[in-house]
Amino acid sequence: MPALNQPALNQPVLNELEKGQEIGRRVIDVNRVDLVKYAGASGDFNPIHWNEAFATSVELPGVIAHGMFTMGSAVQLVTDWAGDPGAVVDYQTRFTKPVLVQDTTGTEEPGAQVEVAGVVGALDEEAGTARIDLTVTFDGQRVLMKAQAVVKLSA
Amino acid sequence: MSINPDLQGRSYPAAEVYEVGREKVREFARAVKATHPAHFDVEAAQALGHADLVAPPTFAIIVAQRADAQLIEDPESGIDFSRVVHADQRFTHHRPIVAGDRLVAELHVDTVRGMGGGAMITTRSEITTVDGEKVATTTSSILVRGEGQ
Numbered sequence: 046m047p048a049l050n051q052p053a054l055n056q057p058v059l060n061e062l063e064k065g066q067e068i069g070r071r072v073i074d075v076n077r078v079d080l081v082k083y084a085g086a087s088g089d090f091n092p093i094h095w096n097e098a099f100a101t102s103v104e105l106p107g108v109i110a111h112g113m114f115t116m117g118s119a120v121q122l123v124t125d126w127a128g129d130p131g132a133v134v135d136y137q138t139r140f141t142k143p144v145l146v147q148d149t150t151g152t153e154e155p156g157a158q159v160e161v162a163g164v165v166g167a168l169d170e171e172a173g174t175a176r177i178d179l180t181v182t183f184d185g186q187r188v189l190m191k192a193q194a195v196v197k198l199s200a
Numbered sequence: 201m202s203i204n205p206d207l208q209g210r211s212y213p214a215a216e217v218y219e220v221g222r223e224k225v226r227e228f229a230r231a232v233k234a235t236h237p238a239h240f241d242v243e244a245a246q247a248l249g250h251a252d253l254v255a256p257p258t259f260a261i262i263v264a265q266r267a268d269a270q271l272i273e274d275p276e277s278g279i280d281f282s283r284v285v286h287a288d289q290r291f292t293h294h295r296p297i298v299a300g301d302r303l304v305a306e307l308h309v310d311t312v313r314g315m316g317g318g319a320m321i322t323t324r325s326e327i328t329t330v331d332g333e334k335v336a337t338t339t340s341s342i343l344v345r346g347e348g349q
Contacts, residue, residue: 079231079233082230082231083232085227085231086224086227086228086230086232087228087231087261087262088262088265089265103282112286112289113258113261113286113289114231114232116258116289117232117234117258117261118232118234120232120256120257120258121232121233121234121235121236121256123257124234124236124256125236128248129236129238129248129254130234130236130238130239130254130255130256130257131238131248131249131254131295131296133257133293134292134293135290135291135292135293136257136258136290136291137288137289137291138288138289138290139287139288140285140286140287140288140289194257
């Protein structure tokens with residue numbers, strides 16, 4: 046077993062990072078079945094995330110993704126970059142806009158596409174951490190604000 | 201019914217134990233489209249120095265929302281769950297959650313702020329092992345929409 050302070054191959058190293066540096070970007074396809082899976086995995090069965098009639102009855106434009114689904118899937122960019130999901134010591138966001146997921150069941154079309162990009166927002170050498178700021182958008186609008194993940198890295 | 205302003209400062213003691221299972225870690229990881237091997241393969245997790253499969257960074261929401269349910273279901277709270285909107289969320293990990301952990305959460309209602317006919321409620325869950333080891337602190341704000349909001 047490698048010592049904890051030894052980065053594995055390709056893991057980022059704190060003193061090689063620069064503020065403003067991009068860590069990557071990706072597009073997450075979201076389908077109605079993904080929301081059903083997330084409901085089951087998380088225990089959040091609010092029908093606004095899977096039932097169109099219920100969602101519109103409470104004045105939503107349609108079925109929307111769980112904010113926690115968006116938050117949880119967006120951070121994968123950070124964990125994959127860091128090389129260890131246990132390195133994320135802090136992660137926060139505000140939920141500003143819903144992700145509306147169309148019913149495209151039975152087609153190849155995604156019900157929604159969420160775009161995620163991450164940059165190094167701050168470096169704390171004393172704490173041995175990097176703060177990654179995520180920009181998470183749907184339909185050209187930011188759905189998460191102040192989405193920040195603090196990652197413990199080796200120096 | 202409106203939100204009870206006396207909720208602020210209230211706390212709910214740790215209730216049932218949440219036992220983190222390997223299959224639940226895998227299921228949750230798939231549900232957030234995580235593919236890192238440390239969520240799925242015990243040897244890969246151990247190679248990174250973890251005792252067992254590592255839970256994704258937002259896994260603690262399962263434990264935190266169970267704790268929140270005590271408040272939402274408290275008949276004294278006045279919260280109508282169908283009018284609840286999740287406003288913000290934060291996870292601070294004192295150490296990663298791994299399969300095999302036996303967790304409990306103590307819920308604190310930190311602030312209750314009236315907004316129109318509704319309210320913004322901020323809660324904090326202190327998640328520890330059953331032996332009292334600190335694991336995670338989660339904070340969450342919910343907006344309870346008033347009538348017509």
